[in-house]
Amino acid sequence: DAGVTQSPTHLIKTRGQQVTLRCSPKSGHDTVSWYQQALGQGPQFIFQYYEEEERQRGNFPDRFSGHQFPNYSSELNVNALLLGDSALYLCASSFNGRRSTDTQYFGPGTRLTVL
Amino acid sequence: RKEVEQDPGPFNVPEGATVAFNCTYSNSASQSFFWYRQDCRKEPKLLMSVYSSGNEDGRFTAQLNRASQYISLLIRDSKLSDSATYLCVVNNNAGNMLTFGGGTRLMVKP
Numbered sequence: 001d002a003g004v005t006q007s008p009t010h011l012i013k014t015r016g017q018q019v020t021l022r023c024s025p026k027s028g029h030d031t032v033s034w035y036q037q038a039l040g041q042g043p044q045f046i047f048q049y050y051e052e053e054e055r056q057r058g059n060f061p062d063r064f065s066g067h068q069f070p071n072y073s074s075e076l077n078v079n080a081l082l083l084g085d086s087a088l089y090l091c092a093s094s095f096n097g098r099r100s101t102d103t104q105y106f107g108p109g110t111r112l113t114v115l
Numbered sequence: 116r117k118e119v120e121q122d123p124g125p126f127n128v129p130e131g132a133t134v135a136f137n138c139t140y141s142n143s144a145s146q147s148f149f150w151y152r153q154d155c156r157k158e159p160k161l162l163m164s165v166y167s168s169g170n171e172d173g174r175f176t177a178q179l180n181r182a183s184q185y186i187s188l189l190i191r192d193s194k195l196s197d198s199a200t201y202l203c204v205v206n207n208n209a210g211n212m213l214t215f216g217g218g219t220r221l222m223v224k225p
Contacts, residue, residue: 042215
């Protein structure tokens with residue numbers, strides 16, 4: 001049973017560029033959440049996708065956008081990259097995650113460095 | 116003020132020691148609570164959920180005090196492999212958005 005997978009593992013971009021990160025949820029899961037983890041801090045919620053729609057959003061600017069596909073996989077897009085966007089980007093999947101007790105399983109993350 | 120606050124540590128303890136971590140949260144409407152473990156440069160992994168009645172899993176005991184908005188994790192008989200960052204996590208009432216504390220780093224030494 002495959003867990004949550006993310007690609008790429010590492011990415012280096014320059015300021016002003018755009019980036020797309022990808023996530024495949026754990027088998028049987030239909031909800032994908034994205035988190036940003038800066039060095040030395042806890043992860044911060046970016047947004048959550050369910051039924052191909054953004055269901056909830058954290059305190060992130062519109063430069064951060066996403067998409068969920070019919071097979072439940074998801075993409076995170078970041079436009080006009082800033083140095084401060086350098087972080088580990090984590091994808092978490094869950095099943096019909098409306099219930100607050102639904103366990104979220106995290107992927108290994110994509111480490112983004114913006115130069 | 117952060118929604119979930121933890122002492123960042125590091126806590127340096129010898130093998131076999133008992134160590135306790137604490138966490139406070141500010142949103143009284145929070146519905147569920149967890150401890151996640153994160154190894155260096157890896158993803159967070161669920162260690163255990165936390166219930167008001169308290170719960171135990173082997174050497175790990177978690178406790179929730181809703182009145183004080185306080186969560187704790189106790190690790191008994193520490194092992195070298197327990198060295199990691201422990202993240203206190205709260206799920207708010209608005210959905211399944213996890214709010215993380217900054218993490219507490221534990222170093223268990225021989």
